Amino acid sequence: MNPASPQSAAMAVAAPAHSSTAGRARLLVVTLVVVALAELVGAVQFKLGPGKVVLLPMLWALLIAAAFGLAQRRVPGAARIDTGLQGLAGGMLNAALLLFVVKLSLTVGAALPMLKQAGWALFFQEFGHAFGTLALGLPLALLLGIKREAVGATFSVGREGNLVIIGEKYGMASPEGRGVLAEYITGTVLGALFIAVLAGFVTSLGIFDPRSLAMGAGVGSGSLMAAGLGAITAQQPADMVPQLTAIAAASNLLTSVVGFYFTLFLSLPACSWLYGKLEPVLGRLTPRGRRPVAEASPDMGQAAPALHSLPAVDTFLAWAIMVGGVMIGNLLSYKVPLLVSFEGMLVVVAIVAVVEGLKRLMPRMPLVLVLSVVATMVGIPGFLPFSDTVLALTSKLNFMAFTTPVLALAGFSVAKDLPLFRQLGWRIVVVSLTATAGTFLGATLIAEFFH
Numbered sequence: 001m002n003p004a005s006p007q008s009a010a011m012a013v014a015a016p017a018h019s020s021t022a023g024r025a026r027l028l029v030v031t032l033v034v035v036a037l038a039e040l041v042g043a044v045q046f047k048l049g050p051g052k053v054v055l056l057p058m059l060w061a062l063l064i065a066a067a068f069g070l071a072q073r074r075v076p077g078a079a080r081i082d083t084g085l086q087g088l089a090g091g092m093l094n095a096a097l098l099l100f101v102v103k104l105s106l107t108v109g110a111a112l113p114m115l116k117q118a119g120w121a122l123f124f125q126e127f128g129h130a131f132g133t134l135a136l137g138l139p140l141a142l143l144l145g146i147k148r149e150a151v152g153a154t155f156s157v158g159r160e161g162n163l164v165i166i167g168e169k170y171g172m173a174s175p176e177g178r179g180v181l182a183e184y185i186t187g188t189v190l191g192a193l194f195i196a197v198l199a200g201f202v203t204s205l206g207i208f209d210p211r212s213l214a215m216g217a218g219v220g221s222g223s224l225m226a227a228g229l230g231a232i233t234a235q236q237p238a239d240m241v242p243q244l245t246a247i248a249a250a251s252n253l254l255t256s257v258v259g260f261y262f263t264l265f266l267s268l269p270a271c272s273w274l275y276g277k278l279e280p281v282l283g284r285l286t287p288r289g290r291r292p293v294a295e296a297s298p299d300m301g302q303a304a305p306a307l308h309s310l311p312a313v314d315t316f317l318a319w320a321i322m323v324g325g326v327m328i329g330n331l332l333s334y335k336v337p338l339l340v341s342f343e344g345m346l347v348v349v350a351i352v353a354v355v356e357g358l359k360r361l362m363p364r365m366p367l368v369l370v371l372s373v374v375a376t377m378v379g380i381p382g383f384l385p386f387s388d389t390v391l392a393l394t395s396k397l398n399f400m401a402f403t404t405p406v407l408a409l410a411g412f413s414v415a416k417d418l419p420l421f422r423q424l425g426w427r428i429v430v431v432s433l434t435a436t437a438g439t440f441l442g443a444t445l446i447a448e449f450f451h
Contacts, residue, residue: 027088036328038404069415124447146179229248
């Protein structure tokens with residue numbers, strides 16, 4: 001048997017750590033431990049003036065994973081998530097988020113009767129949620145010297161579904177992907193705090209109908225809605241609180257559902273088009289002493305693979321992390337037995353696997369759109385012979401349990417991309433909070449027209 005050549009030995013040394021079975025297993029176990037720790041910490045609430053801020057387990061997952069990734073050199077080798085595994089976590093984020101899209105779409109199908117009764121105000125205020133972010137955020141981002149990252153950061157408030165849209169269209173390692181992830185992180189860390197202060201202040205002015213403010217609070221994020229609604233209802237009579245809560249919940253559901261299609265077909269194309277028109281003008285106004293954010297950064301390393309080019313073993317790993325993470329979150333935070341959650345997650349994975357298989361056969365097929373339409377149709381009660389069975393199996397899967405493993409993977413990716421976030425610095429924070437203000441104020445203004 002001939003000894004290995006120097007070239008093959010060099011290739012073995014240069015191979016990324018995440019290519020090994022041991023590396024993948026380590027990422028799976030550590031991510032699930034992070035999810036468990038985050039769920040054990042649970043939701044933390046505190047008062048802020050007239051409102052209330054709620055910090056959910058997804059935030060702790062993000063922070064714990066990011067800290068673990070940054071401390072990789074101080075972590076024992078058996079538990080170390082090195083830069084290679086951090087890159088793999090970022091590459092798997094798109095595949096993991098597809099399971100989130102299925103849960104969201106199943107919820108849409110089941111809630112179609114409620115959405116039909118919501119009224120025109122709830123429908124049209126969605127234009128404010130869709131375009132308020134880019135109306136305020138995009139010009140500011142360009143004035144601050146942010147380039148293509150501005151598209152990802154301002155086409156919408158960067159929630160989970162919007163990560164999927166950007167990841168599918170541009171890839172998460174693109175400038176647009178880095179922008180939406182930076183906006184997502186900023187919104188997760190500071191968004192609830194900011195919207196609580198903003199909503200409380202706007203409410204105190206007395207110029208908007210409380211129902212309009214409640215609709216504006218439904219920005220498509222449970223934590224942001226809770227924070228904004230708390231600040232609004234604290235200044236209203238007690239008998240109005242149930243009505244405002246119902247309105248905000250309906251608006252939040254509509255934004256989570258219809259907003260996905262608004263951003264996919266309207267606000268993202270509009271934002272990209274406006275960027276091409278405004279950047280040559282506003283980009284010149286950037287002070288000469290300020291270095292603009294580059295459209296590509298050598299600190300970012302190799303681009304993460306698109307979902308349809310992700311190796312099958314890594315796609316299955318992403319799904320395994322989501323299945324395990326949701327089961328853990330459902331058990332620790334919502335007391336749902338592991339077996340019940342496992343049955344529901346098998347259904348979710350099966351829907352994703354079918355559509356993903358079609359994508360591999362037809363590469364030009366719009367994956368996210370087809371997946372969301374298929375899952376929505378499956379989720380309509382009685383629409384298909386197996387629809388009621390699917391809803392019964394997945395109804396125990398709590399929506400927020402999906403966000404914790406997603407944020408854990410994002411946290412590892414953040415650790416790898418920290419140099420770019422340092423480069424974006426305070427500018428992306430200002431842009432992100434401005435986008436959040438834009439979606440709240442834009443929806444409130446449109447809803448006020450109907451009231």
